[in-house]
Amino acid sequence: MYSSIFLIHKYSVLLFLLIYLTKTVLLVINKNELLQKITKAIKVPEMIISFTFLATGIYLAINNPLLGMFFWIKLVCVFVAIPLAVIGFKKGNKVLALLSFVLIVASYGLAEVQKAGLKRSYKKDPATVSSDNTILLGLAVYQKQCMVCHGENGDAGLAGAANLKTSLLSKDEKTKIVTYGKGSMPKFNHLSPQEIAAVVAYSETLNP
Numbered sequence: 001m002y003s004s005i006f007l008i009h010k011y012s013v014l015l016f017l018l019i020y021l022t023k024t025v026l027l028v029i030n031k032n033e034l035l036q037k038i039t040k041a042i043k044v045p046e047m048i049i050s051f052t053f054l055a056t057g058i059y060l061a062i063n064n065p066l067l068g069m070f071f072w073i074k075l076v077c078v079f080v081a082i083p084l085a086v087i088g089f090k091k092g093n094k095v096l097a098l099l100s101f102v103l104i105v106a107s108y109g110l111a112e113v114q115k116a117g118l119k120r121s122y123k124k125d126p127a128t129v130s131s132d133n134t135i136l137l138g139l140a141v142y143q144k145q146c147m148v149c150h151g152e153n154g155d156a157g158l159a160g161a162a163n164l165k166t167s168l169l170s171k172d173e174k175t176k177i178v179t180y181g182k183g184s185m186p187k188f189n190h191l192s193p194q195e196i197a198a199v200v201a202y203s204e205t206l207n208p
């Protein structure tokens with residue numbers, strides 16, 4: 001459930017960005033007639049996409065226990081950007097429309113920056129990074145690489161995936177399976193040893 005909502009969220013945000021990019025560009029280069037035509041033509045799909053993006057975002061926020069400061073900055077950016085966009089496009093104000101677009105892109109980029117920053121600090125000095133950050137890095141890797149089969153809670157069992165909640169394997173055995181794969185589980189030897197250690201540590205938090 002979480003993983004499919006996560007994907008729907010991601011793609012609806014991307015579509016939303018695409019629509020806004022198109023509209024902002026048209027406004028900036030003074031193609032007002034075309035802008036109005038497009039705005040009219042995509043009015044309903046745009047409403048559906050915006051609704052999907054907000055609704056899935058709220059679902060993810062409620063179901064993710066690890067919301068850091070970045071999440072709140074992201075939220076503020078989105079909620080400042082939306083009225084700016086509405087006013088900007090209504091009045092044909094390029095500055096407001098651009099500002100709103102930048103805010104929305106920034107909030108999308110923040111999640112990626114946060115992940116990259118965590119990875120960097122972890123690589124630089126793994127020993128000094130608190131265990132909280134290990135779990136956060138593990139969560140980031142898990143959402144990207146593992147959730148499609150194991151699901152949010154580790155027990156989705158998609159594609160025949162083993163239940164991580166009830167796994168009796170040791171840390172070493174899990175590390176081996178993640179690194180070299182097993183049966184229909186792919187190998188993840190393209191991840192760094194730190195990322196593998198973090199995702200294994202995260203997978204153990206699923207085990208009550």
Ligand code: HEC
Nearest residue numbers: 145146149159160161162167168169174182183184185199
């Ligand atoms: C394509 C689907 C798929 C993906 C993606 C996937 N797994 Fe798996 N995983 C499986 C399957 C299938 C098994 C069972 C393998 C077997 O025993 O034959 C499994 C087994 C495991 C096990 C062994 C559990 C046990 O008790 O037997 C662990 C640990 C594990 N996966 C962790 C991960 C982690 C961590 C990731 C992400 C880095 C991941 N998996 C990504 C499908 C997947």
